[in-house]
Amino acid sequence: METALERLLPNPEHAPQTLHAAMRYSVLEGGKRVRPLLAFAAGELVNADPARVEIAACAVELIHAYSLVHDDLPCMDNDVLRRGKPTCHVQFDQATALLVGDSLQSLAFELLASPSLTDSPARQLEMIKLLAVASGSRGMAGGQAFDLASVGQALTLPELEFMHIHKTGALIRASVLLGAHCGDTLDETALTQLDRYAKCVGLAFQVVDDVLDAEAPTATLGKTAGKDAADNKPTYVSLLGVTRAREMAHELHHDALAALDGFKQSQHLRELADFILQRQF
Amino acid sequence: METALERLLPNPEHAPQTLHAAMRYSVLEGGKRVRPLLAFAAGELVNADPARVEIAACAVELIHAYSLVHDDLPCMDNDVLRRGKPTCHVQFDQATALLVGDSLQSLAFELLASPSLTDSPARQLEMIKLLAVASGSRGMAGGQAFDLASVGQALTLPELEFMHIHKTGALIRASVLLGAHCGDTLDETALTQLDRYAKCVGLAFQVVDDVLDAEAPTATLGKTAGKDAADNKPTYVSLLGVTRAREMAHELHHDALAALDGFKQSQHLRELADFILQRQF
Numbered sequence: 001m002e003t004a005l006e007r008l009l010p011n012p013e014h015a016p017q018t019l020h021a022a023m024r025y026s027v028l029e030g031g032k033r034v035r036p037l038l039a040f041a042a043g044e045l046v047n048a049d050p051a052r053v054e055i056a057a058c059a060v061e062l063i064h065a066y067s068l069v070h071d072d073l074p075c076m077d078n079d080v081l082r083r084g085k086p087t088c089h090v091q092f093d094q095a096t097a098l099l100v101g102d103s104l105q106s107l108a109f110e111l112l113a114s115p116s117l118t119d120s121p122a123r124q125l126e127m128i129k130l131l132a133v134a135s136g137s138r139g140m141a142g143g144q145a146f147d148l149a150s151v152g153q154a155l156t157l158p159e160l161e162f163m164h165i166h167k168t169g170a171l172i173r174a175s176v177l178l179g180a181h182c183g184d185t186l187d188e189t190a191l192t193q194l195d196r197y198a199k200c201v202g203l204a205f206q207v208v209d210d211v212l213d214a215e216a217p218t219a220t221l222g223k224t225a226g227k228d229a230a231d232n233k234p235t236y237v238s239l240l241g242v243t244r245a246r247e248m249a250h251e252l253h254h255d256a257l258a259a260l261d262g263f264k265q266s267q268h269l270r271e272l273a274d275f276i277l278q279r280q281f
Numbered sequence: 282m283e284t285a286l287e288r289l290l291p292n293p294e295h296a297p298q299t300l301h302a303a304m305r306y307s308v309l310e311g312g313k314r315v316r317p318l319l320a321f322a323a324g325e326l327v328n329a330d331p332a333r334v335e336i337a338a339c340a341v342e343l344i345h346a347y348s349l350v351h352d353d354l355p356c357m358d359n360d361v362l363r364r365g366k367p368t369c370h371v372q373f374d375q376a377t378a379l380l381v382g383d384s385l386q387s388l389a390f391e392l393l394a395s396p397s398l399t400d401s402p403a404r405q406l407e408m409i410k411l412l413a414v415a416s417g418s419r420g421m422a423g424g425q426a427f428d429l430a431s432v433g434q435a436l437t438l439p440e441l442e443f444m445h446i447h448k449t450g451a452l453i454r455a456s457v458l459l460g461a462h463c464g465d466t467l468d469e470t471a472l473t474q475l476d477r478y479a480k481c482v483g484l485a486f487q488v489v490d491d492v493l494d495a496e497a498p499t500a501t502l503g504k505t506a507g508k509d510a511a512d513n514k515p516t517y518v519s520l521l522g523v524t525r526a527r528e529m530a531h532e533l534h535h536d537a538l539a540a541l542d543g544f545k546q547s548q549h550l551r552e553l554a555d556f557i558l559q560r561q562f
Contacts, residue, residue: 014419016430018430019422019423066383073356095356099418102347103418107418109390112409114410132387136388137301137380141387142296145297
């Protein structure tokens with residue numbers, strides 16, 4: 001992934017140099033690459049050529065990276081530390097960070113339009129639509145808007161779930177489904193099961209994130225710890241307490257694995273569900 | 282265009298309501314729709330179905346609208362008036378404006394992936410790539426980065442042209458080429474001529490903009506007048522003076538029309554070149 005991302009990002013010696021340097025700064029050297037890993041693992045289910053999955057995985061990771069850059073801006077979460085480094089707007093400036101996010105989004109769609117992604121342009125158009133919907137106002141960006149509107153509010157558990165299903169869940173589901181679109185065609189039932197796996201993993205990821213934010217030190221996180229509580233943001237921990245939140249993560253992990261029962265070659269998807277849970281406990 | 286945009290933008294009664302309302306606020310009721318008009322006029326050259334051109338035209342206009350919303354933010358141009366209305370971040374807030382721009386960009390690519398756009402998915406992937414490149418760091422966003430870096434700098438005429446060819450020119454060229462991709466296939470020579478027309482029109486548009494900014498009152502412009510000079514931004518007027526800038530606009534207009542010489546059904550493209558020039562003189 002690092003090599004692939006390194007290769008596809010614009011050359012920092014080409015104008016506009018600062019923008020290109022800032023794009024590379026925001027994408028390279030850091031991040032767990034969970035979404036790409038999910039895409040590769042889903043690709044294995046359908047015997048996909050890894051060179052093709054790599055393109056889809058990079059597109060998803062660029063969308064994720066853009067969302068982090070914009071999310072860290074002062075008008076959003078106002079965060080100064082990300083992946084153990086100063087955030088983009090701190091290292092460069094806010095205007096550059098804004099354009100970095102905008103440009104990374106464009107680059108993601110440019111990648112998905114690449115002729116080398118599939119043999120079926122029609123299927124590729126479906127993949128582009130899938131990523132666009134997952135990124136936009138009925139997906140990730142919509143979840144962020146809901147998140148902003150909920151600061152200081154007393155959310156119910158279904159409302160919190162609605163927010164996360166959009167804010168982080170949509171892109172995680174897109175990662176799995178895009179990977180699965182790179183190989184043999186799956187029937188509707190299999191796609192629904194895979195989507196169920198992705199939904200559970202996405203929510204588990206968020207529950208674990210909330211627990212980590214409440215418990216882990218900043219140095220371990222690579223981002224500012226305790227920030228959600230300080231910002232008075234509703235989290236699974238603030239709503240359920242740490243103990244129940246941990247239990248919920250375990251239940252989601254169990255449901256994710258159960259959704260894979262009908263699949264062969266699901267070993268890596270299973271391991272990723274384990275990894276997401278075991279980030280802490 | 283108003284009806285089409287109205288129809289495709291998310292319903293403001295659907296969550297997240299504020300984001301959807303702000304997206305509609307930023308796109309509807311305003312704007313000259315120059316880019317859609319160029320797409321429709323180029324579509325006429327190739328006997329394109331207007332219902333198909335409309336999809337491409339809306340996609341380009343959404344990218345344009347997103348760029349205005351982000352460009353107006355305090356960390357960029359910090360403008361409070363756009364199309365005679367308060368800018369998005371003034372009417373709503375900065376975080377919402379950021380997400381409006383992000384979501385409009387996603388929506389543009391979702392649209393271009395629509396199965397009803399063409400009969401050729403392969404050609405449609407080319408169109409998506411074209412719009413993505415025109416929008417990203419080697420297109421519009423790159424031009425904005427160059428613009429930011431040039432505030433207070435003494436640019437040469439070629440540098441100013443480089444900036445505008447990216448900042449506004451890239452999307453104007455994309456408008457013309459996307460319209461031309463919606464119908465009969467053009468050969469390379471014809472596409473090059475059409476691109477030349479678009480390049481001249483795009484630059485003429487910018488030169489006229491600079492003259493208008495220097496001379497017209499705010500009420501006529503619908504945005505804050507004299508802002509470029511106040512911000513110490515290099516413009517064609519600051520570099521060449523008003524008289525030479527006007528001459529340059531006329532020369533570009535002439536070159537644009539000359540590039541259309543080989544085409545039948547180019548009447549509307551010609552009229553648009555006239556319109557762009559005659560916004561002022």
